[in-house]
Amino acid sequence: MQPDDADAARSLVDMCPSLYLAAQRGRTEEVMALLLQRHGAATADCQASGIIMHGQCSILEVTTERNTVLHVAAEQGHGELLRELYLRFRFTEQGLLSRRNSALDTPLHCAARAGSDKAVEVLVKLAQDCSESFLGCKNEAGDTALHLAARHGRATAVEVLVSAASEPAAELNNAGVSPLYLAVMSGSVQAVRAITRACKAASASSLGPSSQNALHAAVFQSSEMVGLLLEWRPALADQVDSSSSSPLHFASSDGDCKIVEAILRLAPPKAVYRKDSGGLSALHIAARMGHHRVVDGLLGSCPDAAELRDDGGRTFLHAAARAKRSSVVSRAVKSPTLRRLLDAPDKDGNTPLHLAVAAGAPGVVEALLRKGKVRPDALNNDGHTALDLAAGSNSFFTMVKLVVTLVAFGAQLRPQRQDHLKKWSGRDIVHEIEKTSDSLAVVAVLIAASAFAAGFNVPGGYSDAGEANLAGKFAFKSFLFLDTVAVATSVVAVTLLVYGKVSRSAGSWKSFAAALLCMWVSLISLMLAFCTALDAVVTQRPVYQSGLVAIYLCIYLLYFCITWRIKPANTWLTVWRFLWLRSRSEGRHVIVMRRQYPLVDASVLYFCLFTAISLLAFFIFLFIFGKVVLHLL
Structure with a gap:
């Protein structure tokens, strides 16, 4: 605490109950009477309520959390009371609008958090008329009033704040989160539209936690919000978070085709080819989650993305087979352009068929063998065929389905001495x-x-x-x-x-x-x-x-x-x-x-x-x- 703050803390006076109740209820005349009365005076309401007055009420009185009468009025949205208080005491009490409570909130913070549009408008207008600069003030958590309004989806308050000053839109709180990211998380399209319209792409921040940007969060909200952000700053689609995942990775994992299409329509083409820290592209993610329509959309936008491989040398078909996504595999085997990938080995020599058997996915195995006509006896780097890997299944019914399907389409065990064969014993x-x-x-x-x-x-x-x-x-x-x-x-x-x-x-x-x-x-x-x-x-x-x-x-x-x-x-x-x-x-x-x-x-x-x-x-x-x-x- 600074010396000035220490002096101010020593001079604080507890707020009298009558003043608190009157400010909370928005009774402007009663508040002004309490603040301007002589020693020992009391209003009729206070006497009727049984509240005993102890001398004259002061504009400097605070609650236990150091809220002034302006904080109380702002939190309840009483704009007229705020205006009257400021106009009456602006010359006798300097910095009235920028007073802080114990959480370092100004009255504007309280109004923005409560979504009191009228109170926010009054405080912003008063800030423009006076020499006090508190629109960008931060509280204990590093939040400006714009952060709080955006976090709670207060669209009108956000619009008023960014119209008055766009600089807070570039500020980050102590968690490294921008107002735009918070507006997206609130789900308010109007709040996002207000920030993107009032701020140029270079003047506002879109950062969120873990190095995400607002578009990472928007893909889980709506296609309209995604469109607003991409029109405002198309480069968001190519930015990555701490795991090197782009917004397209997030959208592909969720499976909303409209949002993926919106990103593909407005994003740079290289966004489709972007890989995360594990070498997975958006196509790998969509295949692993079983979103076959998203897979179709990505391949339709960039057909050569089918050749992308992760750090293990696996294509999106490997990812789908490993995750038991028969819908993706069934559609892929029907495409002549993808036929070359059906028998493609990864770095361990495993084809999609090997991975499907190892994962215990009879549906994927049958799709590959019946429609894809893959080689059932391909060997991996360990010299194992797909039929050999069926021995790794612990479930009896899964093992039977795998073996029956593989044998029905001509699969064979690897060549070895028959006295070295180990009978399947998934369970005792x-x-x-x-x-x-x-x-x-x-x-x-x-x-x-x-x-x-x-x-x-x-x-x-x-x-x-x-x-x-x-x-x-x-x-x-x-x-x-x-x-x-x-x-x-x-x-x-x-x-x-x-x-x-x-x-x-x-x-x-x-x-x-x-x-x-x-x-x-x-x-x-x-x-x-x-x-x-x-x-x-x-x-x-x-x-x-x-x-x-x-x-x-x-x-x-x-x-x-x-x-x-x-x-x-x-x-x-x-x-x-x-x-x-x-x-x-x-x-x-x-x-x-x-x-x-x-x-x-x-x-x-x-x-x-x-x-x-x-x-x-x-x-x-x-x-x-x-x-x-x-x-x-």
Whole structure:
């Protein structure tokens, strides 16, 4: 604190409550009466409120945070009160408008922060009429009044301030942030327009944190704001932040095509080729985020940008494959101009296919092999093919999809001694089976018990002769058959689960998979048996049958959704190709594949059986309730 400030601090007087309340409420006459009254005088309002006056109020009185009566009035937007106070005391009290509180705010700071347009206009007009220069004053945080108005999106206040003095637009606060950057962050297009119109491109700063400029922030706001900034200063598009990322990098990561188009339309052409500190261009970023329309826009603007590589020698296709962005890869493989990039290796010799397999992206793998027709047996610098890299997958379903897709399109393992092959062991199969078998065995026993009990409590009951009352009905006969199947398959499932748990070998997964298949058959049979039992005894058939069919169709819809998620390849055509290739005795690479991935072959067959059984059950259901289904359709 300077000596003058210390003297001023010692002379400060606490503001009397009546003066504070009157200033806060904007009562100009009451404030003036309090400041001009004689010793011991009090207004009627103060007496009525029970506030005791202690002598004459002074214009120098402050609150606990050292706010003067002008600060209080400015914060509440009372412009007329500010004008009256200044005109009455300007000759007796110098520097009245530039007084600071404990945060070093002037009354103009308070008015700008509160967005009090009238108060800001009055203070700016008074500043122009007097010799005080406080428009560029900074508070404790280094903010000018323009910083505060811009931060809170006070467009009118910003316009008044920059029209009166454009110099504060070039100032940075203690965080190194300009008013223009704060205006962008507030989302106020009007505030940004006011600064860009009032200030020349060279006279205002656009800096923000981490060496960003206002355009870096604007790409997350609106295309209109981006257009304003680029028309004001086109060079913003080529400036980079502390990570060497340009605004186009930011826009490409967000994926808004309109904003990217606005930058491409007004920015220098070299902005597309700009790389960040990791060597990534905007095209790499858009591909990695899966914004295929942005990729199309960037390539349409600069077709040769497709050749850009990062520090690892990877193109945008490598980035898309590594990030599992099948939409970008699917569009790229259709372009004849990009075909040369499909098999392009990076510095490690990895093609996009290698990276897609390593990332566990079956959709990208299929797009590259089916539509791109890439070489499935390309070797990287470590001598590995894409099929070799599938061994790195920890997920069973992902591994199966990768291997099935690769083998279906002719992928091979690298040449090596077969006794050195390591079987896939993404997870401890024995441990997983043991952990799951106990729960499944309980479920299988419950299914068997339910089906067994249903066999002795047949629908319709028994006659006095001990015969079933509904024995002649087709629905009853169907119930008996389906219930018998449910009991038999659930018992077999329990047997297989117990055997698999006792054997404790890597081959126990086969009995485990067979048990799952039997449990699925028993569940479907039990459901169908329940439907046929109800159909045999319910009298209100149309209403009941329609509801039953609707519920059952919803269950099958859920089943098909699950099947779609766990199928061994992205398309059924790929599954058929794999099965056809598997059946060929001359497919030597299939035999080698079975040695390293022994679970794949059988899992595909089990899945096909699972699907066939489900379809058979669906057709049985249609056979039983065919007329109702046709009626609903």
